[in-house]
Amino acid sequence: MAQKAFEFPEELYYDKNHHMWVRKDNSATIVVGIDAIGLDNLGDLAYITLRPEGTVVKKGETVGTLEAAKMTGDVFAPVSGRIIAVNNACVENPGLVNSDAYGKGWLLTMEAVNWEEESSQLVHGDDLEPWIAAEIQRLENQGFDA
Amino acid sequence: MSAAIRLLRLGTVPGWMSQAVYHALAETMHSDRPDTIVVCTPNNPYLCLGYFQHSGDVFDKTALQKAGIPVYKRRIGGGATYLDKDQLFYQFIFNNRHVPVSPEKSYRHFLQVPLETLQHFGLESRLRAVNELEVNGRRIAGIGGGRIGEASVVVGNFLFDFDYETMSRVWRAPCPGYREIAREALRQRVYTLKDCAPQLQPDEVEAELIRRFSAHFNQPVVEGTLTPEESQAIVRWRHKLTDLSETECETSIHRPRPLKIAAGVFVHHGACVLPGRKERYVSVLEQDGRIARIMAQDGLPRRLKEMENHPVPQAWAALEALLVQSGIQVESKTWPQN
Numbered sequence: 001m002a003q004k005a006f007e008f009p010e011e012l013y014y015d016k017n018h019h020m021w022v023r024k025d026n027s028a029t030i031v032v033g034i035d036a037i038g039l040d041n042l043g044d045l046a047y048i049t050l051r052p053e054g055t056v057v058k059k060g061e062t063v064g065t066l067e068a069a070k071m072t073g074d075v076f077a078p079v080s081g082r083i084i085a086v087n088n089a090c091v092e093n094p095g096l097v098n099s100d101a102y103g104k105g106w107l108l109t110m111e112a113v114n115w116e117e118e119s120s121q122l123v124h125g126d127d128l129e130p131w132i133a134a135e136i137q138r139l140e141n142q143g144f145d146a
Numbered sequence: 147m148s149a150a151i152r153l154l155r156l157g158t159v160p161g162w163m164s165q166a167v168y169h170a171l172a173e174t175m176h177s178d179r180p181d182t183i184v185v186c187t188p189n190n191p192y193l194c195l196g197y198f199q200h201s202g203d204v205f206d207k208t209a210l211q212k213a214g215i216p217v218y219k220r221r222i223g224g225g226a227t228y229l230d231k232d233q234l235f236y237q238f239i240f241n242n243r244h245v246p247v248s249p250e251k252s253y254r255h256f257l258q259v260p261l262e263t264l265q266h267f268g269l270e271s272r273l274r275a276v277n278e279l280e281v282n283g284r285r286i287a288g289i290g291g292g293r294i295g296e297a298s299v300v301v302g303n304f305l306f307d308f309d310y311e312t313m314s315r316v317w318r319a320p321c322p323g324y325r326e327i328a329r330e331a332l333r334q335r336v337y338t339l340k341d342c343a344p345q346l347q348p349d350e351v352e353a354e355l356i357r358r359f360s361a362h363f364n365q366p367v368v369e370g371t372l373t374p375e376e377s378q379a380i381v382r383w384r385h386k387l388t389d390l391s392e393t394e395c396e397t398s399i400h401r402p403r404p405l406k407i408a409a410g411v412f413v414h415h416g417a418c419v420l421p422g423r424k425e426r427y428v429s430v431l432e433q434d435g436r437i438a439r440i441m442a443q444d445g446l447p448r449r450l451k452e453m454e455n456h457p458v459p460q461a462w463a464a465l466e467a468l469l470v471q472s473g474i475q476v477e478s479k480t481w482p483q484n
Contacts, residue, residue, distance in 0.1 A: 042249065069223075069253070069276045070289065074293065139247055
């Protein structure tokens with residue numbers, strides 16, 4: 001079966017457990033969204049809710065809930081921190097997440113409180129390519145057509 | 147993967163428990179717990195909202211009080227459903243690691259069993275639009291799913307009979323004509339085993355369903371019982387299910403949505419403002435990619451009826467254009483933005 005091509009911008013960090021992406025600039029603020037494989041698995045999003053600004057979460061805790069194909073699932077915090085802003089455009093139109101995952105489809109900005117330590121558990125740089133390949137293989141074994 | 151799938155044949159249980167059980171099993175799922183299939187029937191009628199639905203948007207509060215039917219809100223997806231003793235439930239609660247990640251594949255993985263059960267009885271059944279079970283082209287089950295903690299859940303039912311009248315009565319009708327259209331569509335598109343195979347008894351359908359589990363999942367299926375921890379969790383979920391408040395995330399946004407009757411069948415409504423600020427409503431049945439029926443209040447253009455049988459999305463644009471040409475403003479609508 002032909003493999004799908006997934007876009008994974010190199011400058012981003014990826015949560016390998018939950019297929020979330022993280023954009024980090026020089027400040028403590030990070031931007032968070034769902035990566036290409038995560039979205040391919042989910043299909044078209046029908047609903048999304050996100051926890052409000054100011055909510056403090058630990059890495060791996062839920063920051064929202066979504067529904068695709070009448071199936072609900074959680075949105076997970078890729079790192080610990082405080083939610084600074086929620087992308088209400090996506091809450092109002094979840095299709096935006098599918099159509100522009102790394103751009104207008106961002107979900108949250110957060111103030112990361114333990115970036116130095118927790119970012120080492122995210123996939124980035126040279127680790128990216130082998131992780132994507134392994135992930136496609138793993139999901140293929142679960143009935144995933146890549 | 148664990149050695150055997152646990153089967154819980156609960157028989158007839160209180161309505162709340164028929165929902166609470168799969169939530170509790172999902173919540174208590176961890177790596178040393180077995181994948182579990184629950185088969186049961188509720189002993190009283192109730193209504194059940196999908197996780198993202200709001201009771202006030204979906205149900206008529208007065209009609210609910212009059213009917214005296216409890217409403218529960220589940221933690222998984224799908225739309226509002228009416229459930230009662232004439233339905234046989236199947237509920238799959240499997241560890242996430244044993245289930246395809248994609249909702250589409252997950253549904254296919256589980257729904258193959260009820261599908262083949264229906265086919266075994268000579269019924270022309272198929273899976274349509276990801277997760278809808280049909281017989282003779284009509285919906286014959288309500289399906290929903292979700293991931294709760296470490297578990298993936300898919301639930302569905304066999305409709306032996308269906309109380310169309312009660313379901314139609316409790317829907318919130320945002321405008322005149324809406325309920326009539328919805329009732330008619332429900333009768334046309336939701337099917338029951340009483341209609342297509344009246345000789346079938348719940349016991350034999352349940353036996354056939356269960357007979358197929360082991361071969362389908364390629365694992366032994368062993369009847370088991372609830373653990374004390376699971377039983378306690380079921381009681382906790384009884385209370386959680388009756389909490390109809392918003393989803394726990396405060397950023398959820400209410401917007402008018404169409405009423406889904408079956409795959410490809412939706413009842414829409416539009417609120418229009420006439421010159422002079424008079425409010426008028428139009429109800430529209432969308433069926434299999436076409437506008438099947440329009441009911442418009444007096445004051446709206448009669449020519450709206452000309453849109454019937456026209457394909458969407460073009461018909462939506464034409465409908466709105468006609469309203470605008472008549473000096474009418476569409477204040478809110480459930481059909482998609484053009």
